[in-house]
Amino acid sequence: xxxxxxxxxxxxxxxxxxxxxxxxxxxxxxxxxxxxxxxxxxxxxxxxxxxxxxxxxxxxxxxxxxxxxxxxxxxxxxxxxxxxxxxxxxxxxxxxxxxxxxxxxxxxxxxxxxxxxxxxxxxxxxxxxxxxxxxxxxxxxxxxxxxxxxxxxxxxxxxxxxxxxxxxxxxxxxxxxxxxx
Amino acid sequence: xxxxxxxxxxxxxxxxxxxxxxxxxxxxxxxxxxxxxxxxxxxxxxxxxxxxxxxxxxxxxxxxxxxxxxxxxxxxxxxxxxxxxxxxxxxxxxxxxxxxxxxxxxxxxxxxxxxxxxxxxxxxxxxxxxxxxxxxxxxxxxxxxxxxxxxxxxxxxxxxxxxxxxxxxxxxxxxxxxxxxxxxxx
Numbered sequence: 001x002x003x004x005x006x007x008x009x010x011x012x013x014x015x016x017x018x019x020x021x022x023x024x025x026x027x028x029x030x031x032x033x034x035x036x037x038x039x040x041x042x043x044x045x046x047x048x049x050x051x052x053x054x055x056x057x058x059x060x061x062x063x064x065x066x067x068x069x070x071x072x073x074x075x076x077x078x079x080x081x082x083x084x085x086x087x088x089x090x091x092x093x094x095x096x097x098x099x100x101x102x103x104x105x106x107x108x109x110x111x112x113x114x115x116x117x118x119x120x121x122x123x124x125x126x127x128x129x130x131x132x133x134x135x136x137x138x139x140x141x142x143x144x145x146x147x148x149x150x151x152x153x154x155x156x157x158x159x160x161x162x163x164x165x166x167x168x169x170x171x172x173x174x175x176x177x178x179x180x181x
Numbered sequence: 182x183x184x185x186x187x188x189x190x191x192x193x194x195x196x197x198x199x200x201x202x203x204x205x206x207x208x209x210x211x212x213x214x215x216x217x218x219x220x221x222x223x224x225x226x227x228x229x230x231x232x233x234x235x236x237x238x239x240x241x242x243x244x245x246x247x248x249x250x251x252x253x254x255x256x257x258x259x260x261x262x263x264x265x266x267x268x269x270x271x272x273x274x275x276x277x278x279x280x281x282x283x284x285x286x287x288x289x290x291x292x293x294x295x296x297x298x299x300x301x302x303x304x305x306x307x308x309x310x311x312x313x314x315x316x317x318x319x320x321x322x323x324x325x326x327x328x329x330x331x332x333x334x335x336x337x338x339x340x341x342x343x344x345x346x347x348x349x350x351x352x353x354x355x356x357x358x359x360x361x362x363x364x365x366x367x
Contacts, residue, residue, distance in 0.1 A: 036266070036267045037344060038347050041350050042221065045221040045222075111225065111226065112220070113223050114223075115221075115222055115223045118222030118223075119222075
């Protein structure tokens, strides 16, 4: 039997990730063309630390997900919508995995090791290489804009479930919206 | 000295090669001058591509050695294009007024074995500071190779002042490493 609702942990991890990703994306947009200054070096470091944190949070989510099945989609959903929902979730997870890795590799290729919170150095998996750094910058950016589009689709679908289909797809992840029985 | 004396007495007639060799001619393309700065706790490698050195070193008479280096500061690679554009400016090296930095040795002290202590005056941005650098010397084929390093405080030379004076972003300590290759003077 699949459970009827998400665990509180799953809900908390989902929203923590949502906040982190919106913050990381906004800071990334803001910082990429800042003129060099101590502020820029700080913001870049914070972005990298938060990115590593998001990566670890993803691992935690996947581990939790492995042991706790999510509730099934509403039975009334057409088959193609169920398939699209599963596909979209897989893509979201794939991007949440690929984006921090692309950022980490880009940082190494550009000659700046990532040191989590200035304490824990991540190994440089690639050597300093300007051309590779520029390619990875493009990859990091492309993956991020793809994720942003998919997140918009994800949010749009959740709102559509709530307002049009009037099912519990949104409220089971946002319990305070649920009508009291 | 004892080694030299025994060599001269025992082999003076047969082994002219054992006589003192003075190393002097500097091989620019084999020598490197690198540094490590720390940004937000992260070490960043940099180097100077162009510098010249006038060396005089006789392993038999190390205390008579001397070294004089001149760095073309415009040849800096501070780790990224952003940084290279930045460090030419007034807050950093102020290249327009101070295009070069120099080091002039004042003393070389043997520390035993192939270890020496090099002391001298380092001048950057018009500010001179005494520095002491442990150094090793070894022969590599016909060449004499000097390796050493020291740590300077960039603010002693007003390098990176103004907004950059905050050492929590770019650390005050900068580690400088030199690898100088020279040939015997003919």
